[in-house]
Amino acid sequence: MTTEAETHGNTRRAELLSIAAGLFAEKGFKNTTVRDIADASGILSGSLYHHFDSKESIVDEILSTFQEELFASYDAVLASDDDARTKIERAVHLSFEAIDKHRHEVAIFQNEADYLGGFGRFAYLAERNAQSREVWITLLDDGVRSGVLRSDLDIELTYRFIRDTVWVAVRWYRPGRKLTHERIADQYLTILLDGISHG
Amino acid sequence: MTTEAETHGNTRRAELLSIAAGLFAEKGFKNTTVRDIADASGILSGSLYHHFDSKESIVDEILSTFQEELFASYDAVLASDDDARTKIERAVHLSFEAIDKHRHEVAIFQNEADYLGGFGRFAYLAERNAQSREVWITLLDDGVRSGVLRSDLDIELTYRFIRDTVWVAVRWYRPGRKLTHERIADQYLTILLDGISHG
DNA sequence: GTCTATATAACGATAGAC
DNA sequence: GTCTATCGTTATATAGAC
Numbered sequence: 204m205t206t207e208a209e210t211h212g213n214t215r216r217a218e219l220l221s222i223a224a225g226l227f228a229e230k231g232f233k234n235t236t237v238r239d240i241a242d243a244s245g246i247l248s249g250s251l252y253h254h255f256d257s258k259e260s261i262v263d264e265i266l267s268t269f270q271e272e273l274f275a276s277y278d279a280v281l282a283s284d285d286d287a288r289t290k291i292e293r294a295v296h297l298s299f300e301a302i303d304k305h306r307h308e309v310a311i312f313q314n315e316a317d318y319l320g321g322f323g324r325f326a327y328l329a330e331r332n333a334q335s336r337e338v339w340i341t342l343l344d345d346g347v348r349s350g351v352l353r354s355d356l357d358i359e360l361t362y363r364f365i366r367d368t369v370w371v372a373v374r375w376y377r378p379g380r381k382l383t384h385e386r387i388a389d390q391y392l393t394i395l396l397d398g399i400s401h402g
Numbered sequence: 403m404t405t406e407a408e409t410h411g412n413t414r415r416a417e418l419l420s421i422a423a424g425l426f427a428e429k430g431f432k433n434t435t436v437r438d439i440a441d442a443s444g445i446l447s448g449s450l451y452h453h454f455d456s457k458e459s460i461v462d463e464i465l466s467t468f469q470e471e472l473f474a475s476y477d478a479v480l481a482s483d484d485d486a487r488t489k490i491e492r493a494v495h496l497s498f499e500a501i502d503k504h505r506h507e508v509a510i511f512q513n514e515a516d517y518l519g520g521f522g523r524f525a526y527l528a529e530r531n532a533q534s535r536e537v538w539i540t541l542l543d544d545g546v547r548s549g550v551l552r553s554d555l556d557i558e559l560t561y562r563f564i565r566d567t568v569w570v571a572v573r574w575y576r577p578g579r580k581l582t583h584e585r586i587a588d589q590y591l592t593i594l595l596d597g598i599s600h601g
Numbered sequence: 602g603t604c605t606a607t608a609t610a611a612c613g614a615t616a617g618a619c
Numbered sequence: 620g621t622c623t624a625t626c627g628t629t630a631t632a633t634a635g636a637c
Contacts, residue, residue: 436631
C-alpha cells in the first residue's frame with residue numbers, strides 16, 4: 204500500500220530527478236553543480252540534501268532506475284520465440300525507443316559511464332555493459348547460425364558497430380521532429396542489413 | 403627560420419600539450435585539473451602558466467591543431483579524381499587512421515565539443531562540424547548520382563550514421579592490438595556498403 | 602623555466618531555524 | 620520541505636623569488 208504522503212514525496216522526488224537528469228545530460232555531470240539543480244528546481248542548494256545524500260546519489264538513482272527498465276525489455280526480446288532477424292529488428296527498435304523516451308538517461312550513460320565507473324558504487328554500470336554485450340552476441344550468433352546473417356562476419360566487431368551506432372544517435376535525435384524514432388530505426392536497419400551499396 | 407631555442411621551447415610545449423591531451427581524453431576536460439597536468443609533467447601547477455594562458459588555451463591548442471591537419475587530408479580526398487566509391491573508402495580509412503594516430507585529440511573532440519562550443523573562442527568547432535558534413539554529403543550525393551549507391555537512401559541520415567559510427571570507435575580502439583585500424587576500416591566498409599544480411 | 606606562496610572564486614555538503 | 624548561514628575543500632590563476 205502507498206500513502207498519499209509517499210505518493211507526493213515520490214512525485215516530488217521524481218521531479219527533482221528529472222530536472223537533474225536534464226542538466227546532467229546537457230552539461231555533463233561534473234559541469235552541473237548542485238546549485239544548478241536547485242536553481243532549476245526553484246529551491247536552494249541546501250534543500251536538495253533533504254531529498255538526496257549527495258550529488259552522486261542523484262545520478263546513481265537516475266542511471267540504475269533506467270538500466271533496470273531497459274534490460275527488462277531486452278530480456279523480453281530474448282525470451283520470445285521470434286526468428287533471429289525479427290529479434291534483431293526488435294532489439295534495434297527498442298533501443299531507439301529508449302532514446303526517444305529516456306534521452307537524458309541514455310545521454311548520461313553514454314557520456315559519464317566511463318568516469319563514474321571508477322567509483323565503487325557504480326560498478327553495476329560495467330556489469331550492465333557486459334550484459335548488453337551478451338544480448339547482442341547471442342542475437343548475432345543466432346543470426347549467423349540460422350543463415351539470416353553472412354557467415355564471414357566478425358561478430359565482435361559487428362556487435363561494437365551496432366552498439367555504437369544505435370546509442371550514439373542520442374547526440375542528435377530530438378523527439379517531436381519530423382524524423383520519428385521508428386523511422387530512424389527502420390532506416391538504420393536497412394543500412395545495417397542490406398548496406399548502402401547499389402546491388 | 404627556426405632557432406634552437408624556439409625548437410626546444412616548441413618540443414617542451416608539445417610535450418606538455420601531449421600530456422594534457424592524454425589526461426583530457428581519459429578523464430574529461432572538467433575532471434582534469436591543472437594540478438593533474440602539472441603532476442604528470444613533473445612540475446608544479448603554477449609553472450604551467452609560464453607556457454599557457456589558461457586551461458582553456460591548452461585544450462584550444464590541442465583541438466585546433468588537430469582539426470587543421472584532419473581537414474587538410476579530407477580536402478585531398480575531395481580534390482582527387484578517384485571514383486565515388488573509392489573516395490568514400492578513402493574517407494573512411496582516413497578517419498580510422500586519425501583515430502589511430504591522434505586518439506586523444508579525437509576523443510577530446512567527441513566528448514567535449516558540445517560543452518566547449520558554448521564558449522566563443524571554440525566557435526570554430528561548430529564550423530568544422532559543418533565542414534565535415536559538407537564533405538560527406540558531397541561524397542554520398544556523388545555516390546548516388548554515379549549509381550554506386552542506392553537511390554532510396556536518406557542522405558542526411560546516412561551521413562549521420564557514418565559520422566557517428568566512424569568516430570565513436572575511438573571509445574574502444576587501442577593501437578597496437580591485434581585489430582589494426584586498416585582492418586577495422588575494411589570490416590566497417592563491408593558492413594556499410596553490403597550490409598550484414600545474407601544475400 | 603620552475604618554485605614558493607597565496608589570492609580569489611566556486612564547489613559539495615552540513616546544522617539548525619522555521 | 621525549504622531557508623539561512625556557513626564550513627571545509629578544491630579549483631583556476633597570479634606575483635615575485637630563484
